[in-house]
Amino acid sequence: MTPSHWFDTAVSPPQPLPDSIEAALDYLASATGHPVYLRWTLARLKRGCASLADAKREHPTVFALLLEHEAAVEYWDRGRLRIVAADDAPAPEIILQRVLHRHRRRFREVSNGSALLPATTVAPLAATARTAVWLAALEPPHAIAARVTPVGRVAHDADVTAASVTPVTDGWLARAGRFVNPSMVTNTLGVADDAQAVILFLRDRASRSPHTLRAYLGDLRSLIAWCAHEQLGPLSDLTRHDLLAYRRALERQAEHGAVIAEETPPSTRHPGRRAHPGGPHEQSAAVASRALAVVSSLFRYWLKTGYLIANPAADLSAGGAARAAWTPTRIMPARVLALCDAVVAGAAPVGLAPAGLAPLVWARRCAIWSLYRYGGVRLAELVWSDATGLPRLDVDADGNWTLHVRGKGNKRRAVPLPAVCVPPLRAYRLARGLTVTPAPFERLPVIHSEKRDALGASGLYDEVKAVLLAAEDLVTPGDTATLVTLRAASTHWLRHGYARTLVVDHAVPLPVAQQLLGHASVQTTAAYAKTDLAQTRALVEGSFATP
Incomplete structure (x- = not known):
């Protein structure tokens, strides 16, 4: 293939890729925000690390392969980084073609004098x-x-x-x-x-x-x-x-x-x-x-x-x-959420997970559950958009994680993630071959798919339902109410629970909760403040308790 026949339509004016395969791969890595094809040798590893101890700590898989082989290749494939010995790696031309095909809405081939069709008209x-x-x-x-x-x-x-x-x-x-x-x-x-x-x-x-x-x-x-x-x-x-x-x-x-x-x-x-x-x-x-x-x-x-x-x-x-x-009613009780959290945390009995489930798939499922559980986002807000580069994770200098999403009405908002949400995200990124924390200008799907760049809405929904299904095995025999709740629950139940935790359990000011949830009206947020009679009675009793 001729890389210069491919144009990047996301820049103005559209520009061709470099002539050589290596330069084109470097350009794609810069444009997509993740490595595309890297050939590792001991010399290259030493150039990037101060010592062998640092190299072993920062690139453990590459270091292990270089102990037995002359070179190793790190390449991007179906939403994750793979590292193999150089003899087992696909040719760079193949990886270049795959990445261009994955991003075909942005990169378009122009040959034989045909006119370039910009991405805005595609x-x-x-x-x-x-x-x-x-x-x-x-x-x-x-x-x-x-x-x-x-x-x-x-x-x-x-x-x-x-x-x-x-x-x-x-x-x-x-x-x-x-x-x-x-x-x-x-x-x-x-x-x-x-x-x-x-x-x-x-x-x-x-x-x-x-x-x-x-x-x-x-x-x-x-x-x-x-x-x-x-x-x-x-x-x-x-x-x-x-x-x-x-x-x-x-x-x-x-x-x-x-x-x-x-x-x-x-x-x-x-x-x-x-x-x-x-x-x-x-x-x-x-x-x-x-x-x-x-x-x-x-x-x-x-x-x-x-x-x-x-x-x-x-x-x-x-x-x-x-x-x-309006009064929200589809909220999972705390005891039901605890069962699901136990599944994700690995506290469930051995063998509960489906047989043959790959570690990467399980890490992805735990990350998806944590984002919906502790981010309070809508189902569609975790669906990757190549046009906006959202959703996106970033980490500040103090180690605080933030999820950036696009909500209803194309409104963007930043959702601070609690510390309990971070470990599953770290584990998932490591399983994908990424760094533990996102790079400052990283631009790749938060949740990958094995068949395409990112997991769609139906795939995200299925992963959450899989956690709910696994939690059924932890239900006490005869507890029909909990089983019914688990089978009826969905991602939006987690969003309702997130809102209820903010507004009722921790009395977060309504304007702040409205901003976190992305509600157009504060009245919608205020609906979560409605409590049942038992909770109301406890509040009144606490307010007028005898000294």
Whole structure:
């Protein structure tokens, strides 16, 4: 291969890699923040260390190999560093190709005079397959039936072009209402119809979490179906009167059951899908409030980005009242958490872990559990983003660890990690072949994957569930309540427990707890301060105790 045919599109202007294989590997190491391919000899080891004792302490695996072989190779493979004898190592060209393939969104090959496609234009093309599916999910039934060309089979996201998605956008949403801003100077979204404006809203506000995306699609689909039934629309044409009528319909739905669904002609319903908010089943007030909150968020986003010239959904949602009435209930009791901590700490009986579990996999599982347990982060906040370089760990001069994440609304926050969380992270980094503490400008996934660069949301979730499953073997026979809790718990239960520990157990000021949890409203954080009657009685008794 010719390294100079590969361009780094993350810099401006894009620049080619050095001509030689060795120089290209050094460039990749600098760009990715971790070693890529190093050939160790005794001479090189002595140059980097003051003495052989220091070399043995800082590079124990390399030192041991050099006692038996002339050279050793340290190379990057599937999210971890591997060190083998030079005779057993793959060729540097192979490692270079693997790393370039892993980072193919950043490094692109240009040969035979073909034009370079910058990374900024690759992302929209790669997203068109997903956005086509989103648009199809939002279309009213009659619009889907009337389309000549439905969403077709997509083999690879990168193969999808704007032309192939045009039939999808030629539907109910592909219109503009009276409130759309026609000036592209102040319309920062740069689109002129609701279809593309909805897609940008979903990508900015809901694409990082499949659960959030599913909920947003369902709530927007309910509004669109209601508009189709009432012969209103597009969304950017709705007045405040229209949206208030939609809110009243939701309120009737919550109070009286399937009112809207009964008014809906059968021909306009999706088979096996709710045609209108609530469908044939009664919805609670909380569900209706969430639906209004999503609609309000959509119009607020459109106004903020300049797509609309007015916001007809202002104060439509009683979000503050809903947050004030919300009480977190999915919290693991202390005794259940103690069982899981015992599993991670190795206090469980020998043989509890699945047979044949690799040390690296077990170290990764313990690190994942510790981050969710003591960081209070959302599930998606531990998913690696190559664009932002988050999540990221750093350690200050005093040895304090901090987890940097990107939360809802693309808001970044720093979460201080307690000392009890650090040992599993250190052990996991050593198992990956990394340094015990992160380098100052380290840029690599906090949690690696054996098949790709980083573990996704489903993989992270499965690792936490594996700890919960292992804890079942420590439950006292006959303790059904604990078993039910372990089987129902998830990563968000750990987040609720983290918040409850801060707010209730240690009386952390609400603004501080809000910052640590990344809540948009302090009312959400305050909900964790609600206690049961027994705790309330103890607080009152302690406040008025007899001297």
